[in-house]
Amino acid sequence: MNDTSKGPSSAGRYCYPHPHPAVTTDIALFTIRDGRLEILLVRRAAPPHAGAWALPGGFVEPDECLEDCALRELAEETGVKGVYLEQLYTFGDPRRDPRERVISVAYYALAPLQRVAGAVAGSDAAALAWFAVDALPELAFDHGAVIARALERLRAKLDYSTIAFQVMPRKFTLGELQEVYETILGEALDKRNFRKRVQAFGLVHPLGEMRRAAGRRPAALYRAAHPERVDIIK
Amino acid sequence: MNDTSKGPSSAGRYCYPHPHPAVTTDIALFTIRDGRLEILLVRRAAPPHAGAWALPGGFVEPDECLEDCALRELAEETGVKGVYLEQLYTFGDPRRDPRERVISVAYYALAPLQRVAGAVAGSDAAALAWFAVDALPELAFDHGAVIARALERLRAKLDYSTIAFQVMPRKFTLGELQEVYETILGEALDKRNFRKRVQAFGLVHPLGEMRRAAGRRPAALYRAAHPERVDIIK
DNA sequence: CCAAAAGTGTTCACCGTACACCCATGA
DNA sequence: TCATGGGTGTACGGTGAACACTTTTGG
Numbered sequence: 001m002n003d004t005s006k007g008p009s010s011a012g013r014y015c016y017p018h019p020h021p022a023v024t025t026d027i028a029l030f031t032i033r034d035g036r037l038e039i040l041l042v043r044r045a046a047p048p049h050a051g052a053w054a055l056p057g058g059f060v061e062p063d064e065c066l067e068d069c070a071l072r073e074l075a076e077e078t079g080v081k082g083v084y085l086e087q088l089y090t091f092g093d094p095r096r097d098p099r100e101r102v103i104s105v106a107y108y109a110l111a112p113l114q115r116v117a118g119a120v121a122g123s124d125a126a127a128l129a130w131f132a133v134d135a136l137p138e139l140a141f142d143h144g145a146v147i148a149r150a151l152e153r154l155r156a157k158l159d160y161s162t163i164a165f166q167v168m169p170r171k172f173t174l175g176e177l178q179e180v181y182e183t184i185l186g187e188a189l190d191k192r193n194f195r196k197r198v199q200a201f202g203l204v205h206p207l208g209e210m211r212r213a214a215g216r217r218p219a220a221l222y223r224a225a226h227p228e229r230v231d232i233i234k
Numbered sequence: 235m236n237d238t239s240k241g242p243s244s245a246g247r248y249c250y251p252h253p254h255p256a257v258t259t260d261i262a263l264f265t266i267r268d269g270r271l272e273i274l275l276v277r278r279a280a281p282p283h284a285g286a287w288a289l290p291g292g293f294v295e296p297d298e299c300l301e302d303c304a305l306r307e308l309a310e311e312t313g314v315k316g317v318y319l320e321q322l323y324t325f326g327d328p329r330r331d332p333r334e335r336v337i338s339v340a341y342y343a344l345a346p347l348q349r350v351a352g353a354v355a356g357s358d359a360a361a362l363a364w365f366a367v368d369a370l371p372e373l374a375f376d377h378g379a380v381i382a383r384a385l386e387r388l389r390a391k392l393d394y395s396t397i398a399f400q401v402m403p404r405k406f407t408l409g410e411l412q413e414v415y416e417t418i419l420g421e422a423l424d425k426r427n428f429r430k431r432v433q434a435f436g437l438v439h440p441l442g443e444m445r446r447a448a449g450r451r452p453a454a455l456y457r458a459a460h461p462e463r464v465d466i467i468k
Numbered sequence: 469c470c471a472a473a474a475g476t477g478t479t480c481a482c483c484g485t486a487c488a489c490c491c492a493t494g495a
Numbered sequence: 496t497c498a499t500g501g502g503t504g505t506a507c508g509g510t511g512a513a514c515a516c517t518t519t520t521g522g
Contacts, residue, residue: 425502446494
């Protein structure tokens with residue numbers, strides 16, 4: 001009962017006479033590369049779990065909201081900015097961090113490959129790497145559970161939201177879009193039905209341009225119909 | 235930047251050199267009474283927002299997980315125990331509490347009326363009352379936003395989960411079950427289609443008993459097919 | 469001419485929806 | 496006998512799923 005602060009050490013304002021745990025945000029950032037769903041992890045430099053891989057994240061500052069904290073930590077530790085971000089779940093087991101009580105507000109994030117291709121390890125992290133979600137390394141803290149829940153949510157939202165467009169580049173072909181759905185869901189989809197649905201819901205707008213590729217018929221390019229974040233199809 | 239603890243005042247263990255905000259849980263407990271969806275609120279005795287109504291809730295203890303905290307606070311402030319509980323969202327705006335930084339992990343809860351009928355105000359609260367969700371009083375903090383989000387989630391989950399059974403008593407008629415759905419969704423449902431679906435999914439088991447009511451044909455009693463918490467129909 | 473992906477419609481089964489009447493009871 | 500909710504079946508339309516071949520290109 002004495003492992004967290006019972007009161008603030010800074011003075012000047014009234015504070016509740018109550019425990020003050022540490023609070024972090026952790027971010028599960030996904031992208032698609034080479035037809036695989038990958039997640040960004042950082043290698044921990046310091047104990048606990050030194051050498052293990054962890055989600056990027058860190059402590060909430062006094063004057064920032066949780067979402068800002070997640071975006072800041074992601075930028076600081078990996079250099080990645082401008083991703084789609086959504087709160088996932090708050091993990092608060094008293095023993096999830098061996099040092100002191102740390103409550104983690106987990107977020108998941110999505111971005112197209114080209115927006116995260118230049119990710120580099122910040123000063124806190126020993127290294128940074130992308131892992132296929134079906135080949136994860138040993139993970140620090142409860143980050144395995146966080147990732148599992150993020151995947152569950154991501155797959156569920158594919159069915160009733162336009163979240164998949166968050167990993168698409170500005171211009172894409174319908175074949176590429178379908179490949180993203182198949183990659184995240186882990187199953188093959190029927191090409192004609194897929195295209196029919198996407199166009200029936202008005203999810204994409206044709207750009208009138210073509211993408212030419214070696215030895216293949218050119219494919220029409222599209223953009224997402226709803227330029228920003230649209231959550232519900234119906 | 236000096237409005238939260240920067241480090242623990244208790245000694246003995248290593249702690250991160252980081253801010254330590256206060257963390258609470260707040261609970262939006264719903265039940266059905268007289269065909270209305272109602273929520274349990276407590277009247278605040280102390281500032282800030284003294285006299286305003288608020289969700290029951292309170293500070294997370296060092297050694298308890300968040301869900302335990304929610305259940306404990308609900309029991310302490312209202313006497314209610316044994317409800318269905320699910321994490322909703324974490325609210326972390328730096329200014330949501332005027333005194334200091336307080337991050338609130340919000341839960342929503344459901345219980346049948348008879349399990350909450352005896353709710354009484356605990357020592358912290360000046361009073362306790364049930365409010366119809368479409369006739370809420372002035373609310374403290376950001377609790378209006380919390381309730382709005384809880385309602386949204388509750389209504390969404392009705393469609394793809396068996397969450398409605400969490401407000402049903404052990405024995406109920408199909409008419410009562412339908413009334414609960416209609417109350418939460420705020421729309422009328424077709425009786426034949428409703429009964430067909432409920433039975434097709436195997437959600438209920440007939441008890442072979444009847445409920446007699448004055449001036450009406452007796453109704454068959456059922457129990458939920460999945461005695462505990464079942465989340466997904468499909 | 470061959471490989472590789474682009475592009476395109478129809479059929480069928482099933483599910484959700486709309487809809488109306490008789491029944492059993494207590495007052 | 497009347498008011499009140501309990502209880503039951505069918506017909507239709509729309510949606511999701513299955514399914515194969517031609518086109519265009521570069522090598």
